[in-house]
Structures are given as structure tokens and as C-alpha cells.
Amino acid sequence: MIYLQLLWSFIQIGLFSIGGGYAAMPLIQHQVIDIHSWLTMQEFTDIITISQMTPGPIAINSATFVGIQVAGIPGALIATFGSVLPSSIIVMTLAFIYYRFKGLEVIQSILKGLRPAVVAMIASAALSLTAMALCGKSTFTADIDTVNAAILIAALIILRKWKLSPMLVMALSGGIGLLAGLIL
Template sequence: MIYIQLFLSFIQVGMFSIGGGYAAMPLIQSQVVQGHGWLTMSEFTDLITIAEMTPGPIAVNSATFVGIRIAGVPGAMVATFGCILPSCIIVSILAMIYYRYKNISALQNVLGTLRPAVVALIAAAGLSILQLVVFQENAMQLSNVNWLGLICFAAALFILRKWKWNPILVMALCGVCGLIAALL
């Protein structure tokens, strides 16, 4: 039964996560944290961190992580297959359609109208993660502010925008700051 739930949950994620892994994060959160309660919100943020740090697509890494956590290696295989199956089918169909009708302006208009929705999904995922990092509990009060997380976020944003450092290096530096803060 758990395998069917994993498959159905991640086939929905794979089917409706237009725009890539970051756009899939709210859908994964809805399925994994709110829908089934397989992970807490804190564990979900750990999942995002692990999924971003490991090679491969974030949604697929998330599916694998959740699957292995819930039902071991078979669960990981089922969740991962559920996540990638819709993409394989949809991309194959769209490739045939695009190849046949790529010069039609209506197709270009449809693709152009999808861009704002993808940006909104990515922004929503980013804001929900930022809220979780800055406010340690869901209550948005000044006493719950994680000042180290807020400072690391601001510094990372500044460094990435101003000097365009390698994101992996910035993530490693933020991790080192968190480690030093934990040791002190």
C-alpha cells in the first residue's frame, strides 16, 4: 500500500511540476509534509538541502530521498519512477509536436505565457523556504527570528549578485558559518 501511495504522490509531482525542480518544491511539500505527513517541515528543509547538494534533478533526488526514508530501497525506486514517468511521456509527445509545428506562432505564444507561471512557482518555493529559515517556528514574530540564517541569506544573496561567486562555494561557506555557530 505504501508503494502505491509513494507512486501516486510522486506521479502527481512529476506531472504538475512544470518549470523544474524548484517549481516542484511546493508540490512535494504539499504531498510529503501536509498530505501524508511523511516528513516534518524541518525534515523537508533538510530534504531540500540534500536534494540540491547531490548530483541530479532536485525533484528526482527528493523523490529518492523520501522513498528511501519511507519504504527503503524499493520505496526509493517506486517514488523515483513515479516522479520521472510523466516527464518521459510528456517530453516525448511534446518533442514530436514541437518538431512538427515549431514554426507556428500560436505555439510560441503558449510557451511565452507559461514563463510567468514558472517564475511565480519558483518565487513561492523560495519565499516559503526563506520563511522557514528566518522564522524558526511558523509564528512570524521578532523573537523567533534566526539571525544567523538571516545574515547568511543576506550575505549569500549579496555575494551571488555582486561578485557572482560559485553557488557551491557560497553554500559551503554558509555551512561553515552554521558549523562554527553550532560549535560556539
């Protein structure tokens, strides 16, 4: 029974969270705290914090976390499966439609309109990430972390100039953050 509840809860979370992690958060909270009491508010805050410290989407991280707390490894597998099931079906259908009709002139015009808009949205996310790294919030304040500012500028120069692997740059940034924190 618990497996079915987990599956159904995370299918709903997966289905209704459009637009990334922050859209998923209230849905997760509603399902796992308000409806099922699987987590306390403190545990929920913890998993959000941990999500920010580990790779992967918040919806998947919390599915795994809730599943494992409530019903062990099988619970984690089932909840995680539920969280990706709706997007799997919907996005595969859209992929089919996209590759079937992308050659059409009408679709080409629409896609041409979308591309600069998508770049603009990534730019908007990039500024929020920058504010998060420098000021600890999603908007800029005067209180700037100088170590992170130095890392960011150096990383950007390295990426622009030497086209180093983004993963390597991220790993190095973490290493320098650790060193700087221990020394300073």
C-alpha cells in the same frame, strides 16, 4: 508481492503529485500509513524532517526510505523507480511536443505569457524560503534569526557581485551556520 505493492504505491504517488513536495506529502501519507502501514506516523514525520535536511525531492526520499525499511535495497530501488516512472513518461512526451511545436507562432505567444508568470512563482517560492530560513516558518514573523539574516544578506551580496557558484555559496552558508552555532 511486496515489490509489486511498493511499485504500484509509488507510481500512484508520482502520478498524482503535481506542484512539488508539499502536494506529494498527503499522498505519501495515505499510501504508506493508511493503506499499507509500512511506516508509523512517527517514522513518517522523521522522513519528512530528514527530507528537509538532505537534498532531493520528498517523493524520492520517502520512496527510498520506505523501500529500504520494508524490503531492503531492492525495495528502495523499486519504490524509487516507481516514484519517477509516471513523470518520466509524461515529461518526455511534453518535451517532445514542446520541441516539435515551439516554433509555432501560437505556441510562442503562449510561452511569452508564461515566462513572467513563472518568474513570479519562483519569486513567491523565494520569499517562502526566506521566511523559512529567518523565522523557521513559511510566513514572516517578528522573531528573526539574526545569524541566518546575516548569512542571507552576505550570500546575496556575494552572488550578485562576484557571481560565485550557488553550490559553493550554499556550502559556505552551512559552514558559517555551524561555526556561528558553536561560537555563539
